[in-house]
Amino acid sequence: SQQGEEDPQALSIQEGENATMNCSYKTSINNLQWYRQNSGRGLVHLILIRSNEREKHSGRLRVTLDTSKKSSSLLITASRAADTASYFCATAPGAGKLIFGQGTTLQVKP
Amino acid sequence: NAGVTQTPKFRVLKTGQSMTLLCAQDMNHEYMYWYRQDPGMGLRLIHYSVGEGTTAKGEVPDGYNVSRLKKQNFLLGLESAAPSQTSVYFCASSDDMTGELFFGEGSRLTVL
Numbered sequence: 150s151q152q153g154e155e156d157p158q159a160l161s162i163q164e165g166e167n168a169t170m171n172c173s174y175k176t177s178i179n180n181l182q183w184y185r186q187n188s189g190r191g192l193v194h195l196i197l198i199r200s201n202e203r204e205k206h207s208g209r210l211r212v213t214l215d216t217s218k219k220s221s222s223l224l225i226t227a228s229r230a231a232d233t234a235s236y237f238c239a240t241a242p243g244a245g246k247l248i249f250g251q252g253t254t255l256q257v258k259p
Numbered sequence: 260n261a262g263v264t265q266t267p268k269f270r271v272l273k274t275g276q277s278m279t280l281l282c283a284q285d286m287n288h289e290y291m292y293w294y295r296q297d298p299g300m301g302l303r304l305i306h307y308s309v310g311e312g313t314t315a316k317g318e319v320p321d322g323y324n325v326s327r328l329k330k331q332n333f334l335l336g337l338e339s340a341a342p343s344q345t346s347v348y349f350c351a352s353s354d355d356m357t358g359e360l361f362f363g364e365g366s367r368l369t370v371l
Contacts, residue, residue: 179357191349191362192302237301241357246292246317251301
């Protein structure tokens with residue numbers, strides 16, 4: 150069973166708008182990571198947030214983590230057509246292996 | 260900067276045939292993983308290795324075997340392919356079990 154569940158499953162926005170996608174998980178975690186996958190390619194690591202962190206920024210990306218609600222959100226500001234991809238959250242429960250969610254497919258229309 | 264390299268990139272098999280997927284990493288990572296990706300299922304861990312000579316089962320290990328004879332290589336074998344093993348397979352490596360994963364570009368396998 151999947152540890153992380155992304156919401157929404159699909160998102161379509163116009164270029165320049167912000168995109169927000171959410172991830173919920175079930176057990177306590179060591180950290181939570183977000184990955185991007187362009188069509189037909191491998192996954193690329195975007196950002197890692199540790200369980201004792203609440204917010205993290207990387208360029209146009211902002212990630213929040215609420216361990217009390219077991220949820221995280223990824224915000225992409227001022228989206229571009231090149232941001233079109235699938236985005237996955239992955240959780241590290243304790244010392245265990247990363248577990249991936251099913252992903253959010255983002256389409257950014259020019 | 261090769262990173263993680265998977266071969267082959269595409270393969271078509273008939274039911275019952277065997278094959279091996281090769282993963283090579285040049286980052287001196289201890290940990291290596293094999294995932295499969297199916298529509299609507301996300302990535303599921305098949306097998307992983309925490310170092311040369313070690314392997315362990317992941318979430319969906321049945322029908323697959325792995326070997327890590329050299330630190331830089333992680334092989335995934337299918338002894339008797341089944342249509343249910345049609346999928347895209349990804350290899351990944353990391354220097355920390357809970358840290359960032361570096362992925363290969365994937366191997367698309369079709370079993371007829």
